[in-house]
Amino acid sequence: MTDQPAASVSTTKxxxxxxxxxxxxxxxxxxxxxxxxIEFGGWLMPVQYTxxxxxxxxxxxxxxxxxxxxxxxxxxxGDDAGDALAAALVSDPRTLAVGRAQYSMICAxxxxxxxxxxxxxxxxERFLVVANASNASVVSDELAARLVRxxxxxxxRSLATSLVAIQGPRAAEVLAPLTDVDLAGLRYxxxxxxxxxxxxALVARTxxxxxxxxxxxxxxxxxxxxxxxxxAAGEGAGVIACGLGARDTLRLEAGMPLYGNELDxxxxxxxxxxxxxxxxxxxxxxxxxxxxxxxxxxxxxxxLVGMVVTGRGIARHGYxxxxxxxxxxxxxxxxxxxxxxxxxxxxxxxxxxxxxxxxLAVEIxxxxxxxxxxxxxxxxxxxxx
Amino acid sequence: xxxxxxxxxxxxxxxRVEGDTATIGVTDYAANQLGDVVFVDLPAVGKAVEQFxxxxxxxxxxxxxxxxxxxxxxxxxxxxxxxxxxELVNSDPFGDGWMIRVKVGDTAQVDELLDAAGxxxxxxxx
Numbered sequence: 001m002t003d004q005p006a007a008s009v010s011t012t013k014x015x016x017x018x019x020x021x022x023x024x025x026x027x028x029x030x031x032x033x034x035x036x037x038i039e040f041g042g043w044l045m046p047v048q049y050t051x052x053x054x055x056x057x058x059x060x061x062x063x064x065x066x067x068x069x070x071x072x073x074x075x076x077x078g079d080d081a082g083d084a085l086a087a088a089l090v091s092d093p094r095t096l097a098v099g100r101a102q103y104s105m106i107c108a109x110x111x112x113x114x115x116x117x118x119x120x121x122x123x124x125e126r127f128l129v130v131a132n133a134s135n136a137s138v139v140s141d142e143l144a145a146r147l148v149r150x151x152x153x154x155x156x157r158s159l160a161t162s163l164v165a166i167q168g169p170r171a172a173e174v175l176a177p178l179t180d181v182d183l184a185g186l187r188y189x190x191x192x193x194x195x196x197x198x199x200x201a202l203v204a205r206t207x208x209x210x211x212x213x214x215x216x217x218x219x220x221x222x223x224x225x226x227x228x229x230x231x232a233a234g235e236g237a238g239v240i241a242c243g244l245g246a247r248d249t250l251r252l253e254a255g256m257p258l259y260g261n262e263l264d265x266x267x268x269x270x271x272x273x274x275x276x277x278x279x280x281x282x283x284x285x286x287x288x289x290x291x292x293x294x295x296x297x298x299x300x301x302x303x304l305v306g307m308v309v310t311g312r313g314i315a316r317h318g319y320x321x322x323x324x325x326x327x328x329x330x331x332x333x334x335x336x337x338x339x340x341x342x343x344x345x346x347x348x349x350x351x352x353x354x355x356x357x358x359x360l361a362v363e364i365x366x367x368x369x370x371x372x373x374x375x376x377x378x379x380x381x382x383x384x385x
Numbered sequence: 386x387x388x389x390x391x392x393x394x395x396x397x398x399x400x401r402v403e404g405d406t407a408t409i410g411v412t413d414y415a416a417n418q419l420g421d422v423v424f425v426d427l428p429a430v431g432k433a434v435e436q437f438x439x440x441x442x443x444x445x446x447x448x449x450x451x452x453x454x455x456x457x458x459x460x461x462x463x464x465x466x467x468x469x470x471x472e473l474v475n476s477d478p479f480g481d482g483w484m485i486r487v488k489v490g491d492t493a494q495v496d497e498l499l500d501a502a503g504x505x506x507x508x509x510x511x
Contacts, residue, residue, distance in 0.1 A: 249447075314449075
């Protein structure tokens with residue numbers, strides 16, 4: 001039996017102790033919990049503790065605790081911070097109210113995605129940009145370069161910030177007693193400053209699981225305390241530690257893209273079905289505008305779709321997709337959906353093959369296996385009060 | 386723990402030889418390394434398998450792994466329960482999680498496999 005790197009956490013590989021890897025402030029906690037550690041984006045991170053299915057179900061039914069300290073935290077501040085970010089990114093952070101967040105992307109001049117981001121407006125001229133771990137230094141350098149002609153400075157606090165997330169339907173009831181932030185008043189995609197377990201924190205109602213949940217940013221050294229407080233407070237509610245494996249299956253069910261799988265430099269936001277994020281009409285120029293305006297006018301060359309495999313097998317990253325024996329694209333992510341109990345996948349196809357109901361053939365070990373195009377997301381959380 | 390009555394490949398398959406019939410599966414070590422098994426692809430009855438060549442695939446939530454035959458022979462039975470309950474590979478790898486049964490051509494091939502002590506040494510070093 002040999003492992004092939006067909007995982008949808010496709011940039012992962014077995015950890016090589018000879019390699020230099022960053023470790024989060026929580027590495028001791030992960031080791032004590034018996035986590036399996038892997039390399040991810042230059043970091044040694046837990047991929048699973050008890051098991052991916054267990055952890056996945058905990059987040060859907062109760063709540064899970066994630067160490068996301070590998071992600072990049074870039075603070076942008078100055079009189080021109082809003083204008084500068086509007087010129088650097090495809091979205092318009094100037095339209096954000098203080099305390100609100102938006103999903104965004106930083107693109108190259110040709111429209112290719114350098115990274116997908118969340119931008120939080122912390123004050124009128126102070127923003128927090130959160131980047132993927134694997135891209136954090138690239139985004140930091142690129143953003144710094146794009147800020148040069150503006151009265152705005154970048155403070156890269158990626159290695160000074162611990163990020164702990166609690167995600168799931170019971171996240172609010174676990175976090176509430178530990179914080180002075182009014183969680184009932186904190187809307188989805190909002191952020192507030194306050195205390196968590198007596199530690200100064202930014203508390204955001206954002207996540208990557210398709211569930212309600214919170215992301216708690218604290219000083220690097222305070223990460224283990226925040227984790228311990230949340231773990232203790234959540235014990236009775238069945239909150240467990242969750243790794244990158246469950247994070248990947250959760251985001252896939254929620255139809256959320258993963259950089260390196262659905263997004264890369266060869267893909268533009270329109271192809272990824274994220275054209276709504278690109279504000280072509282915002283005041284001022286921005287990097288990638290001409291290329292993206294062309295794509296918007298002419299239509300994308302490929303289109304991201306969701307699929308359910310109806311035949312026998314699991315579609316994985318890189319497997320070919322055919323229609324009538326002709327290549328139409330490639331699978332970007334795929335797994336057995338723990339919630340739905342069927343194999344699900346995302347992938348790119350020719351625009352003519354993207355209609356829900358289209359039957360594709362996934363080449364699984366050289367055998368064509370039927371898959372049906374379905375609308376995204378695969379999973380939507382039940383509406384609650 | 387590797388049961389002493391079985392033989393093993395370096396790729397973490399086990400085989401139980403009874404007369405000219407061999408039952409094949411993956412070890413508890415393999416099951417642990419894989420994580421939650423969600424799909425097992427096995428050859429049909431009547432197919433030939435060849436020692437140390439791939440005979441199927443086992444997939445966990447996050448990885449795909451080839452299965453290597455400990456012995457050559459003809460498939461005489463396939464564990465149909467794994468179709469609906471692939472998790473048996475995790476919960477009972479040496480028992481209900483067995484994969485295929487093979488009619489062995491050359492039982493001398495067993496000599497090329499590890500015994501339990503040899504296999505445990507291998508996994509201890511991993």
